[in-house]
Amino acid sequence: MTRRVLPYRTPSENVISAEDWHLVTPDGDIAAPEALPDWDYRMNLRLRRVVNVDLDRARTESGLPADAPLLLSAVWTATGSNLSGPAQHLRLPRAGTVPMKIDFELSGTNLGGLLLLDTALVLAERRPDARPASPRRAGSILWSDRRALRLQGDAPQFPMAVIDFSLTSFPDNAAWHLQISGSLESATMGALLLLVNERNTVTATAFANAAKPRQIDRLVLSAVYADAARLMVEHALSHEDFSEESDYPDDSLGATMLILFDRLFPDQSITDMRLRQRQSPSLFASDLQAAVTIFEVS
Structure with a gap:
């Protein structure tokens, strides 16, 4: 996976362990495939994943104090509709290694084409007293990943x-x-x-x-x-x-x-x-x- 170079310190990759995305269906959770050939605009999508974060190392390796507020953020983008939006924001506790469950539903009328699912660990608030080379702006990304899901049903796909x-x-x-x-x-x-x-x-x-x-x-x-x-x-x-x-x-x-x-x-x-x-x-x-x-x- 390509790692972007940021102008501030970020934690090691193994500080965050992200499980695969799953589709929540009436018959239970299934691993999200690369494509949903039977999808159409009438089908809402409920998606779920668990992200484990070692909060102590995440802050320490980023040069942040122990009380720096962190968020786990999920954002969706649909190339077919040119729409995007926040799916869920989870405020993280102060310490420990915590499993954070991301769970949200997207309306099929807003989707189409390629559905991009971005997950990121971000600094929740601006820190004007931040040390050199440590993140200071609210929304600074400490870690992120992206998953794509192609929605390619043959049924008419429009809102x-x-x-x-x-x-x-x-x-x-x-x-x-x-x-x-x-x-x-x-x-x-x-x-x-x-x-x-x-x-x-x-x-x-x-x-x-x-x-x-x-x-x-x-x-x-x-x-x-x-x-x-x-x-x-x-x-x-x-x-x-x-x-x-x-x-x-x-x-x-x-x-x-x-x-x-x-x-x-x-x-x-x-x-x-x-x-x-x-x-x-x-x-x-x-x-x-x-x-x-x-x-x-x-």
Whole structure:
């Protein structure tokens, strides 16, 4: 592991012993894998790990007094949504070797792409009387590590919100609306937003039951996903520079569109599908309906 060089003293690596991250599931804890192929935005993630800190050595080797306040901090970053935030801050006791349990839950609607989990031991308060070469600023990092977890489910991965359409410019009786904004280079999670009309109880209930859907919920969700796929493909094809040779940033809207297109039409070129859309819109719509396998639910 690469160790960054800081302008102040830090403790030895063996002062902190960090256990692996675990996913907390209804069936118990499992070691966090490198990727979650079945993840989608409806899946919240609860993560847990234990970090053992030798507090006496941590302070001594950093040149800090025995009463210097320390924090164990966990921060998350999602590349697909361009969002990040603090997950948990734990204030450490004064002495001894203590196991600190980090345990938090992240909302799936805020995630996507690569989930980065940063853990750090930091100085909690500024120390104006610090000795030379010892940390003095609040937030000075004494130790840190990073773990990456790729969220790569095939289900639509974009944030959603349930709102009252009567308070918006959308038709009161519409069931849902997919907003697509920004360029194809924009982050997917920032460019897509699925709005569900709370006044349409059938659709709103289907999303509320998405973790354990009934048969009717599966049919509704299938219709929403089919419509979202149609809108995304049509949006991509409207950009003349959208092609197999396009080079979009990872987790961008363009990259997501290419993945979606390849999954829906693996044997068709983008140029051919663009021509079909323009020359025979009804046939194109049927092709897309078949590709998303609408209403094929178990």
